[in-house]
Amino acid sequence: MDKNGSMSGDCDFETTQMEKFLSQAFNFQNIPEQYIVQGVKSFQIGKSPRSMDPKKVIRFPSKKATTSFAMTVQEILDWQHSYRVYADKTVEGMNEDFLRRALQGQSKYGKEAFRMKFVVRISQCPILMEFDARIIPRVPQEQWSHRIKLVSVTGIDFAGRIHDINDILTYVTNWKDVYETSPHSGLLLVHNRRDFRRKVNGPRAKLDTDLLLTDLMRMARLRLRACDYEEVQVVVETGIGLGVFAGKAIGIDETVRALSARAIRQVLEEDGRTYRNICAVVFALPIFGVDYRNGKRQDTYQAFVDEFNESNYQGSIPVLIADQDMHRLTVAVARMGFNVSELNPADSHGVFGEYWQNRGPAVEEKLALTTVGLLVQHHLINPYVLDPNHYYLI
Structure with missing residues (x-):
């Protein structure tokens, strides 16, 4: 893994590349002055895959590229049809109407944003290039790419922003002091219409660790069960909300990482024997910087290894806990013949890719x-995203 490669920071070239690809293949256009949510440009496509010849071959990044990932329109349609939503039916307010609104960016801040933690979106989603930005060569009907599924889920968010206010109110017991x-x-x-500000010389946050652990386990249990239902054999996980959203600014990031690791460890111990398809879990936790606190290394990889x-x-x-990027691991597993999933740490707004056109992206x-995710999990391209027949309350 090239940790300082072309996609380690701003991704201007890759963003332009995706915009050009969508424009050339599907007549993608942004709609001036329209936004899905604040800061997220709306767009339309002039040519839906449904309106195209199923045998037509689409090449990413372009027809003329020396190396390309080639796919037929029929393959894209099949990947779109594989889209499923699994939601926790025990959560108050969880129903098809809510899901349909939320998955097009219409969830309200607070309770509805909080509810998205218990929603899993999953579909086939081939990887076009790894995080080194090198295109993976493919010809139509190559089977390894059909084995990859993308699991989009929302994590806990302690960044202190209005949309996820309930994360603060629910888990930080002394928020009025912080x-x-x-x-x-x-x-x-x-x-600035978005952020909470920590008090000058205010205390560190105190967490309701029991409640946080309980909810982290519910989240892990839901996404693993969804993967098992979708016949995933190898689950590739990564840290969800364990970077800038873990609450370093209020002094809780170490605890949040430890609880996240503990949550999935306990779920695997409790539920592992009940899975029909899952036979291995890989944690892709690349180490980008080493930070020591009280003589102990502070990164997600170390938190999971310790747990x-x-x-x-x-x-x-x-x-397996690996200092490696999830794309490389996922592609390798798929090429070995296994059905494999990888994890997308999604925003609580529910819109796939969220700020993908902002040229300074996070994971x-x-x-x-780097994937066909926009084609298969974005509500403005894949009609099944808003089709309640693809929603499962479990």
Whole structure:
């Protein structure tokens, strides 16, 4: 893995490449002055895959490229049809109407955004290029790419933003002491229409660790069960909400990472023997920078290694924790003949790829630039995203 490669920071070239590809193949156009959610440009496509000859071959990044990932329109249609939503039916307010609104960016801040933690979107989603930005050569009907599924899920968000306010109110027990509040209402003050601001010299946040662990386990249990239903054999996981969203600014990131590792370890131990298809789990946790605190390394890889080693993991499902990117691992597993999933840490707005055109993307946006995800999981391209017949409350 080239950790300092072309996609380690801004992805201007890759963004332009995807825009040109969509424009040439599907007449993609942004709609001036229209946004799906704040800061996310809306768009339309003039040629839907449904309107095209199923035998037509589409090449990414272009027809003239020396190396290309080639696919037929029929393959794209099949990948679109594979789209499924699995949602936790025990969550208050979880129903088809909510899902249909949320998956086009219409979830409200607070309770509805919080509810998205218990929603899993999954579909076949071939990888066009790894994070080194090198196109993976493919000819139509190559089977390895059909074995890859993308699992889009929302994580816990402690970045302190208005849309995910309930993460703060639910899990941070002393939020009134940590953040600036209105002297009149006692509610959190919102700056720049989005952000909460920590009080100067305010205390560290205190977490309701029992509740957080319970919910992290519910989230892990749901996405693993969805993968098992979808006949995934090897699950490739990555950290969800364990980077900038883990709450370093309020002093809780170390605890959040440890609880996330503990949650999935416990779920694997408790549920592992009930899975019909999952036979291995791989954690793709690349180390980008080494930060020590109290003599202990602070990164997601180390948190997971410590949890699985120190707890003497007793699960029946074998686990690999790797300092490697998930695309490389997923492609390798698919080429070995296994059905494999990889994880997309999605935003609670529910729109696939979210800020993919902003040229400074995080993991979710990088996935939009390196996979066929926009074709198969974006509501403006794949009609099945908003089709309740593809929703399963479990």
